[in-house]
Amino acid sequence: MGISPIQYRPWKGERSAQNLRVYVILRSVFRHGLRSTGVKILIILGFFLVFAFQLLFVATSPHERLEADEMNSNLNGVVLAIFAMLLAAVVTSDLISEDLSSSSFVLYFSRALKARDYLAGKAGGALLVMSLLCAIPPLLIAVVATVTQSGDDYWYSVTVIGRTALAGTLATVFFVPFGLMMSSFTRKRSYAAVGTFMSFFVLTIIAEVFVEFAPEWRVISPIESLAFAFDWTFGQTLPVYMDKGVLATFLALFIVLPAIVVYFKITRQAVGK
Numbered sequence: 001m002g003i004s005p006i007q008y009r010p011w012k013g014e015r016s017a018q019n020l021r022v023y024v025i026l027r028s029v030f031r032h033g034l035r036s037t038g039v040k041i042l043i044i045l046g047f048f049l050v051f052a053f054q055l056l057f058v059a060t061s062p063h064e065r066l067e068a069d070e071m072n073s074n075l076n077g078v079v080l081a082i083f084a085m086l087l088a089a090v091v092t093s094d095l096i097s098e099d100l101s102s103s104s105f106v107l108y109f110s111r112a113l114k115a116r117d118y119l120a121g122k123a124g125g126a127l128l129v130m131s132l133l134c135a136i137p138p139l140l141i142a143v144v145a146t147v148t149q150s151g152d153d154y155w156y157s158v159t160v161i162g163r164t165a166l167a168g169t170l171a172t173v174f175f176v177p178f179g180l181m182m183s184s185f186t187r188k189r190s191y192a193a194v195g196t197f198m199s200f201f202v203l204t205i206i207a208e209v210f211v212e213f214a215p216e217w218r219v220i221s222p223i224e225s226l227a228f229a230f231d232w233t234f235g236q237t238l239p240v241y242m243d244k245g246v247l248a249t250f251l252a253l254f255i256v257l258p259a260i261v262v263y264f265k266i267t268r269q270a271v272g273k
Contacts, residue, residue, distance in 0.1 A: 021113055022121045029095060029125025038090045043133045046083035050076050051137040059144050064151035066142060066160045072234040074141050075167060077227030084134050084171050085200050085223065091129050092179030093193035095122045096266070101187040115267040119180070126176050135168030160234075167233045173255060174226055175200075181258035184265045215241040219250050226251075 033039050054074040063070075142164040146157040175196075182199065183192040200222050207221035218224045219242065228242055229251055238244065 022117050022124070025118065025121025026124040026128070029122055030128045033091050033125065033129035036090065039087065039129060042083060042087045042090060046080070046087070046133045047137055050080050050083065051141060055137070055141050055144060058141055059148055063145065063149055065149045065153045066145040066157035068160050068163060068234040069236060071138075071142055071145070071160050071164055072230055072236055075138055075164075075230055077230040078223060080134065080171060080230075081223040081226040084130065084226070085175055086197070087130060087133055088126075088175035088179045089193045089196040089200075091126050092176060092183050092196065094183065094189035095126060095180060096183040096262070097186050097189050097192045100184075100269075115263060119263060119266060123176060123180060126180070127172055130172045130176060131168070134171035135165070138164050138168045163233050163235075167230050170229055170233070170251075171226065174251070175222070177255050177258040177262065181262040181265075184262045184269075215239070216243070216246070218242070219246055222254065225254075 051074070054076075058074070139161070142157075142161045146154065146161060149157060178199065179192075179196045182196040183189070186192050186195070204221045204223060207217050207219075207224065210217035219228070225247060228238060228247055231238055232244065232247065238247075
C-alpha cells in the first residue's frame with residue numbers, strides 16, 4: 001500500500017477584519033467582568049450608595065430644571081471616586097497578568113494582531129464595565145431630572161446633561177490605564193489588584209502628609225483630584241489653592257503616562273523581549 005503525500009491546500013475562506021478581532025477581545029473582557037462576583041457587588045453596592053436615592057429624589061421632587069450644582073451633588077464625587085478606584089482595581093487585575101501567567105500572548109500575537117489592537121480590546125472591555133457604574137447611572141439621573149422638570153428651560157438642562165456625560169466619561173477612564181499598567185507588571189491577578197489599590201492609597205497618604213505644609217498637594221490624591229475635576233466640570237468654584245492648570249496636568253499625566261508604559265511593555269512582550 002502506497003503512502004499518500006500530504007499536500008498543501010490553500011484556505012479559501014475570508015480573513016476576519018482587524019477591528020473584528022478587537023471586538024472579540026472587548027466582548028470577552030466585558031462578559032468576563034460581568035461574571036465576576038466582586039464586580040457585581042461593587043456595581044450594585046455603588047449604585048445604591050451613590051445613585052439610588054438621588055434617582056428616586058429627582059423623579060419625585062418638584063424642580064424647575066436640572067441644575068449643575070445639584071447634579072454635581074448627585075454624583076457625590078469622593079464616594080464615586082472611591083468606588084471607581086475599587087472597581088478598576090478588580091476589573092483590570094487579570095486583564096494582562098492572566099495572559100502573562102498562561103502565556104496567552106503566543107496565541108494573541110500568532111495572528112496579525114498589533115499591540116494597540118490588543119490593548120484597545122482589553123481597555124475597551126474594562127471601560128464598558130466601568131461605565132455601568134461611573135457613566136450610565138449619572139446620565140440616567142440627569143435625563144430623568146430633565147424629563148420630569150416643570151420649567152421650560154430645556155436647553156440649560158441639556159447642557160448639564162452634557163457636563164454629566166463628560167464627568168462620567170472621566171470617572172470611567174481615569175483609573176483604567178493605571179490598573180492595566182499594574183496588571184502588566186505581574187503574573188498574579190491578586191498582586192495586580194492589591195498593587196493598584198495600594199498605589200492609589202499611598203498617593204492619598206502622601207497628599208494628606210504634605211497638605212499640612214501646602215494645600216496644593218491635594219492634587220496628587222487621585223480621589224480628591226477626580227472630585228475637584230467634577231466640581232470644575234459642573235462650573236463650581238474650586239478652592240483658591242487648586243490651580244486649574246495643575247489639576248488638568250495631573251489628570252492628563254495620570255491617564256496618559258500609564259497608557260504609554262503599558263503600550264511599550266506589551267509591544268516588547270509581543271516580540272518576545
